[in-house]
Amino acid sequence: MVSYQVIEPSPLHQLQINYTSSLYDIYIPLLKKLSKQEATFQASRYCLTHPPKYLEDQIAYLEFLYMNDFLREMDTLLQNNNLDPQLIYLYRLLLNRLNSKPSKAQLQSLQKEKFLHPSLHCLHLFTIIYYYYDLKEYTGLDKYLEQIDEVISTVNEPLTLYYMRIRYHELLFQHYWKTNNPLLAKKYAYKITNTELSPKKICRIYHNLALCNLYTDYRTSMEQAVKAFEAAEKDSLKRWAAIIKNHTIPFIAAYHLQTEKMTTPDPIETAHLAIADKEFTKAIAILENLETWTSFQECYMGAASKNIRLLENAHHRFIHELGDQFFALLPRHYLKRF
Numbered sequence: 210m211v212s213y214q215v216i217e218p219s220p221l222h223q224l225q226i227n228y229t230s231s232l233y234d235i236y237i238p239l240l241k242k243l244s245k246q247e248a249t250f251q252a253s254r255y256c257l258t259h260p261p262k263y264l265e266d267q268i269a270y271l272e273f274l275y276m277n278d279f280l281r282e283m284d285t286l287l288q289n290n291n292l293d294p295q296l297i298y299l300y301r302l303l304l305n306r307l308n309s310k311p312s313k314a315q316l317q318s319l320q321k322e323k324f325l326h327p328s329l330h331c332l333h334l335f336t337i338i339y340y341y342y343d344l345k346e347y348t349g350l351d352k353y354l355e356q357i358d359e360v361i362s363t364v365n366e367p368l369t370l371y372y373m374r375i376r377y378h379e380l381l382f383q384h385y386w387k388t389n390n391p392l393l394a395k396k397y398a399y400k401i402t403n404t405e406l407s408p409k410k411i412c413r414i415y416h417n418l419a420l421c422n423l424y425t426d427y428r429t430s431m432e433q434a435v436k437a438f439e440a441a442e443k444d445s446l447k448r449w450a451a452i453i454k455n456h457t458i459p460f461i462a463a464y465h466l467q468t469e470k471m472t473t474p475d476p477i478e479t480a481h482l483a484i485a486d487k488e489f490t491k492a493i494a495i496l497e498n499l500e501t502w503t504s505f506q507e508c509y510m511g512a513a514s515k516n517i518r519l520l521e522n523a524h525h526r527f528i529h530e531l532g533d534q535f536f537a538l539l540p541r542h543y544l545k546r547f
Contacts, residue, residue, distance in 0.1 A: 212248075212405050213240035218367045226367055230269035232256065233368040245405060253279045256286060264293050265366045268328045271300050272372040278407040280304065295324060299332050306343060316340040327363040328373070334360065335376050342380075345532035347387035350380055375404050382417070389534040391421050408444035412437050416453060419461065424538065427465040434458050464539075481509055489513045504531060505539075512543040520544050 216237065218226055235255055239248035256274055261267045274283040284304060287297055302319070311319075319337055324330045334357050341349025357377060364370040378397045385394035398418045406414070415437035422430040434457050441450035459473040463481040473479055476495050483492040492513035496506060504526040511519030520540040527537035 212245050213237045215404055216240070216368065216371050218370060222367075222370060225362060225365055226370070227365045228265045230266045230366050230368055231259065231261070232266065232269045232273055233366070236273070236368065249277055249407075253277065253282050257282055260289060260291065262291075264296070264326065265328075265369070267292050267296055268332075269366055269368045271296065272369050275300065275303060276372045276375065276407065276410075278409050280307070295326075295329055299324075299329060299336060302336055303339070306339060310343050311340045313344065316344065327360055327365065328369050331357070331360045331364055331373050335373075335380065338380050342383060345530070347384055347532050347534075350384045371404075375401060375406075379414075382414075386417065386421050387533050387535055389538065391425070391535070394421050408440060409446060409449070412440040412444075412446055412449050412453075415440060416449070416457060419457060421535075423461060423464060424542070427461070427467060430461050430465075431458070431467075434461055464542075477506060477509070480513070484509060484513050489515075504536070508540040508543060511540060512546070515547055517544065517547075 232252060232255065236248065236252045239251055242248075243251070253274060256270045256279075261270050270286060271283060274280070274286065283300065286292070287300055287304075316337070319333075319340060322333060324333045334353055338350050338353060341347070361370070361373055361377060364373055378400045382394050382397040382401065385391070385397065395418065398414055398421065401410075401414050402418075415433045419430050419433035419437060422433065434453060438450060438453040438458070440446075441453060455473045455475045456478055459471055459475065459478040459482055462468055462471045463478065463485040466485045468482050468485045471482060473482070480492040480495040483489070483495070492509065496502070496510045496513065499506060502510060504523050507519055507526065508523035510516070511523060520543060523540040524537050527533045527539070
């Protein structure tokens, strides 16, 4: 589908639209005549050279910049004192959480805030859920589902509505994945892949889809990991490319015992590959030199040493330390291989 078509509101959603931002008015024509990359870049320049006057425009600008990973430009725009103070507050929270994990107290304080404007109310609810997820509480979305559905239906600007719906699908994917409902998780992941995403989001969603398919389908899992790697390489996302190549792809291969010609500079996944090849002494030698074990590393050590207690403890840690019911299955799978 042509990129601009997925952004334009459907006939149903048009019923709730009563304002169109200047950014939307210039972005759609740009998408019609330029590549997605060039159109998005030019739209980001527009955001900095045409300061938004009205609140709906301010929200659309900041949503566009945030969702397309123009974080420096977003920070610059937030320094404009003419922006709505509530808007600055919420988007500063979004920027800050990228660098530091919020506390439980900060979550509780945020929950007490009130925002009357529909788009700000929606963003407020999303930020609360992000805080829950940052704290590894993936059931935090449950009590807000009805509220989010209601408030999204009142967002009245097309570009803002488009990005709010993507945010919602991202949250639903993460929620269902980490609470071990992979079928539902994949439903929302595929919705996301059919939207216009930033390169980083494309890479991340395929990476997470690869892991979401870990237990069920080696071929699909690996194909999606390769897609994520190719997206990272294409857009020079060096950190993501290294993670996928050195950690994720060997991890999937080791779990499925598909280790032929598979190597990695990552010592932990080297140990994992050794377990797959039944080189248990090699794996133990790597893992026992670590001062402390993560949940994954304790799982690997339990698998290498056939230690039921370590595997059970890793299972407990995945749930109670990481709030991750999906990867809590990993030590159980290795237990069955004894």
